[in-house]
Each structure stands twice: as structure tokens, then as C-alpha cells.
Amino acid sequence: MAALWSGRFKKDMDSMVKEFNASIGFDQRMYNEDIDGSVAHVAMLAKQGIVTEEEARVITDGLEKIRKGIADGTVVFDVEDEDIHMGIESRLIEEVGEVGKKLHTARSRNDQCQVDARLYLKKEIGEMISELETMESTILDKAEKYKDALTVGFTHMQHAQPITVGFVFMAYFQMFRRDIERLQDTLVRMDLCPLGACALAGTTFDTDRHMTAEQLGFRAPTENAMDSVSDRDYMIEFLSDAAISMMHISRWAEEFVWWNSSEFSYIALDDSFCTGSSIMPQKKNPDMAELLRGKCGRVYGDLMQLLTVMKGTPLAYNKDFQEDKEGVFDAVDTWKASVAIFAKMLENTEFRLDKIEPRLSEGFLNATDIAEHMASEGIPFREAHNIVGRMVQKCEEKGCQLEELTDEDLASVDPRISKAMLGDISVKACVDARDSFGGTAPHEVQRQIDAGRAWLEKEVG
Ligand code: ARG
Numbered sequence: 001m002a003a004l005w006s007g008r009f010k011k012d013m014d015s016m017v018k019e020f021n022a023s024i025g026f027d028q029r030m031y032n033e034d035i036d037g038s039v040a041h042v043a044m045l046a047k048q049g050i051v052t053e054e055e056a057r058v059i060t061d062g063l064e065k066i067r068k069g070i071a072d073g074t075v076v077f078d079v080e081d082e083d084i085h086m087g088i089e090s091r092l093i094e095e096v097g098e099v100g101k102k103l104h105t106a107r108s109r110n111d112q113c114q115v116d117a118r119l120y121l122k123k124e125i126g127e128m129i130s131e132l133e134t135m136e137s138t139i140l141d142k143a144e145k146y147k148d149a150l151t152v153g154f155t156h157m158q159h160a161q162p163i164t165v166g167f168v169f170m171a172y173f174q175m176f177r178r179d180i181e182r183l184q185d186t187l188v189r190m191d192l193c194p195l196g197a198c199a200l201a202g203t204t205f206d207t208d209r210h211m212t213a214e215q216l217g218f219r220a221p222t223e224n225a226m227d228s229v230s231d232r233d234y235m236i237e238f239l240s241d242a243a244i245s246m247m248h249i250s251r252w253a254e255e256f257v258w259w260n261s262s263e264f265s266y267i268a269l270d271d272s273f274c275t276g277s278s279i280m281p282q283k284k285n286p287d288m289a290e291l292l293r294g295k296c297g298r299v300y301g302d303l304m305q306l307l308t309v310m311k312g313t314p315l316a317y318n319k320d321f322q323e324d325k326e327g328v329f330d331a332v333d334t335w336k337a338s339v340a341i342f343a344k345m346l347e348n349t350e351f352r353l354d355k356i357e358p359r360l361s362e363g364f365l366n367a368t369d370i371a372e373h374m375a376s377e378g379i380p381f382r383e384a385h386n387i388v389g390r391m392v393q394k395c396e397e398k399g400c401q402l403e404e405l406t407d408e409d410l411a412s413v414d415p416r417i418s419k420a421m422l423g424d425i426s427v428k429a430c431v432d433a434r435d436s437f438g439g440t441a442p443h444e445v446q447r448q449i450d451a452g453r454a455w456l457e458k459e460v461g
Pocket of ligand 1: 023109317319
């Protein structure tokens with residue numbers, strides 16, 4: 001079968017070239033969007049008197065028939081179709097005859113493929129946002145459950161200060177909230193319709209691009225035809241959003257791996273999220289957490305690929321741009337699956353507070369709190385820091401904790417300090433006292449949870 005564009009050609013395409021050139025293998029994922037675009041386009045052509053109402057009706061009915069056929073598997077495409085746009089157009093001509101040849105008036109595949117991709121991404125972004133919102137809701141429930149549960153806070157992977165498990169959950173809540181907000185921002189810029197930009201320079205027909213934009217649910221048509229067909233910023237923004245979010249997932253997945261390690265045992269991952277070893281019978285490996293960590297690299301690759309494809313490309317359309325879609329599809333699939341699996345894993349993970357408890361008395365977690373307390377009693381903070389440093393030295397000599405130092409020990413470090421002066425320096429008291437806005441005190445974590453819930457409820461509506 002000769003291609004729809006074959007008029008000026010004397011020879012058919014080389015068979016290898018045909019394969020290499022075709023995007024039908026992957027762009028048929030956007031068949032619904034392609035048909036939606038064509039339906040809106042032909043309605044506009046009719047309203048503007050470019051085709052008759054009857055012609056528009058025949059074309060629309062034909063397109064809807066093809067949509068059904070694709071969905072139920074009776075309409076299939078192959079490499080001869082080249083891409084989804086030509087595939088559907090040639091099926092339409094087969095279906096409705098000569099009148100089908102009028103559909104491609106006042107448009108080009110260059111704008112058409114961009115209408116499809118924008119519609120597709122708008123839909124996927126909507127779904128991504130709701131997947132992330134579901135995960136946020138799970139995070140809030142877990143944060144609430146563990147808002148009083150003490151654990152070790154780390155810097156440099158060294159014991160730093162006591163915190164609560166709920167506080168950790170709320171830190172990740174903020175990351176995924178930003179991911180949602182980033183997607184919403186991306187949507188605003190993406191929400192312009194390129195249909196009618198045609199090949200690169202607009203058209204001589206009296207089209208109404210505002211009408212098609214509105215019918216397809218965009219807030220307006222794109223401003224400049226040349227930019228419309230060569231802009232892939234919205235895809236790059238989406239891929240950046242995906243890459244950042246996958247980075248968040250990979251960070252938390254890494255924490256799951258070490259929390260689950262025999263050395264830590266802070267959590268016991270549910271059997272349903274682990275795999276065994278083919279040789280070591282005792283093994284229960286955190287493969288899902290590791291895979292989630294690894295999937296991040298793949299999405300970074302998708303982002304880098306498109307940035308690289310676009311670099312240095314001149315205006316307007318270049319065939320390089322056909323390389324825009326596979327990475328986007330891969331990122332959509334990878335990110336969606338990762339968020340869904342991760343949310344399920346979170347839901348099925350319980351903390352082993354009995355294993356965490358003994359670690360709270362290692363690494364002088366209350367040292368900063370003691371220094372802050374001294375400072376509030378009038379000793380300048382820098383001096384208090386030094387005193388506590390010397391208290392730590394004393395503890396290391398004696399092999400004890402800060403709260404176990406006697407009045408004698410304390411007086412030998414500095415005459416101004418005593419057990420009475422230090423007051424309650426238990427880890428729990430320290431956590432309770434860290435109630436500055438955004439701090440780890442349970443009632444402050446509760447405030448963060450309440451604020452998070454209020455935001456989420458407004459989002460979900
Ligand atoms: N399959 C093409 C793509 O995805 C559609 C646009 C083709 N346009 C062209 N002038 N060859 O980019």
C-alpha cells in the first residue's frame with residue numbers, strides 16, 4: 001500500500017527504512033486522543049463551512065467506528081501505517097470513502113501529534129495526581145499512628161537527635177505534596193492547544209482554533225504556529241516532575257532497605273513485598289524497595305534522552321522529535337507503577353518499636369537538648385556546646401549515658417551544672433520539648449498532620 005503522502009515519489013520506501021521510520025508500534029497508545037482531535041477538527045471545519053455538516057457527520061461516525069474497532073481488536077495497525085495519525089486516516093478512507101480524504105484539511109501531522117501527546121499527558125497527569133494523593137492519605141494515617149513513637153534521627157548516617165516515626169512520615173508527605181503541586185504547575189503551561197498550527201506556518205483556510213481548543217478542553221490555542229509544532233518543553237517538564245518524584249521514592253526506598261536490614265530491624269517488611277533466594281534458604285530480600293530505588297535511574301534516563309534529543313534542533317518540526325514519545329510513555333508507566341507499589345508497601349509496613357527502643361540510648365541523642373537547656377539557663381550556647389562536648393567525653397571514659405553522670409561528674413566538667421539544673425533529659429522529654437513550628441514534638445507533628453489533611457481534602461474535593 002502506498003503511503004498517504006506518496007504523490008511525489010517514484011519508488012516505495014526501503015523495507016528497513018519503513019520499519020525504522022514507523023512510530024505506529026508505540027504511538028497507537030494515543031489512538032483515543034487522536035480520534036478526539038479529529039472529531040473536534042472536523043466539527044470546526046463544518047462550522048467554518050470548509051466541509052459540509054453532512055460530510056462532518058459521516059467522518060465523525062467513521063472515526064467513532066474505528067475507535068470501537070481499535071478497542072475491541074478488530075482494527076489493527078502495522079508498519080505500513082507508519083504512525084497512528086496515518087493509520088486512523090487510512091482506515092477512515094477505507095470506511096467512509098472519498099469524503100474521508102477531507103479530514104486532513106487545515107492540519108498537519110506536526111500539530112496533530114502534539115495535540116495527541118498533550119491530551120494524553122493531561123489525562124495521565126490527572127491519574128498521577130490521584131495516585132499520589134492516595135499515597136499521601138496512607139502516609140497521613142501512618143504518621144498519625146506513629147506520631148508518639150520515638151526513633152533515631154540521623155545526619156551523616158550517625159545518631160543525631162531523637163525524633164518520632166510520624167515526623168519522618170510527614171517529611172516524605174511534604175516531598176510528595178510538592179510532586180503533586182509540580183504536576184499541577186506543569187498542567188497549566190501544557191494546557192494550550194496546538195491544533196491548527198499545521199505544518200509550521202498556520203493555514204490559508206478560515207479556521208477557528210479557539211473552537212477546537214475549547215472542544216478539546218484546553219484553556220486556549222497556542223500562540224505561535226512554529227513554536228506549537230516544535231515545543232517539547234511540556235514533555236520535559238513532565239519528565240522532570242517524574243524524575244524528581246522518583247528521586248523521592250528512591251530515597252525512601254533506600255531507608256526501607258536499611259530499616260529492614262538485620263543490623264537495624266526497625267521494620268519487618270511484609271512477606272508479600274519480599275522475595276527469597278534461589279540458593280540461601282533463609283533469605284527474605286527487600287527486592288521491591290530495591291527495585292523502586294533502581295527504577296529512578298530509568299526515569300532519569302527518560303528525561304536525559306529527551307533533553308538530548310531536543311538540544312540544538314532548529315525550528316520547526318524535525319523527525320528527531322518522533323523520539324519524544326517512548327521515554328514519556330516509559331516514565332508514565334514506571335512512575336505510576338512505582339507509586340502504586342510503594343503506597344501498598346507503606347500500608348503493609350509496621351515499625352518494630354521494641355527494636356528501636358534500645359538504640360535510643362546510643363549516640364548521645366539528647367546532647368543538643370542539654371546544650372539548649374543550659375543556654376536557656378543563661379550559659380551562652382557556644383559555651384554550653386563545649387560543656388556538653390566535655391560531658392560526652394566523660395561518658396565515653398565511664399562508658400555511660402549523659403543522664404547517668406553524677407553530680408560529681410557534672411561539677412568536674414563545669415561548676416555551674418548539676419542533675420537538678422539539667423532537669424528531665426530523657427529522650428521522650430527532649431522530643432516533647434522540640435515543639436517549634438515544624439519540629440518533632442508529637443503535638444506539633446499532629447498539627448502538621450492536620451494541615452496536611454486539610455490540604456489533601458481540598459485537593460481531592
Ligand atoms: N510520527 C510523527 C511523530 O511522532 C508524526 C509527525 C510526522 N511529521 C512529519 N512531517 N514527518 O513525530
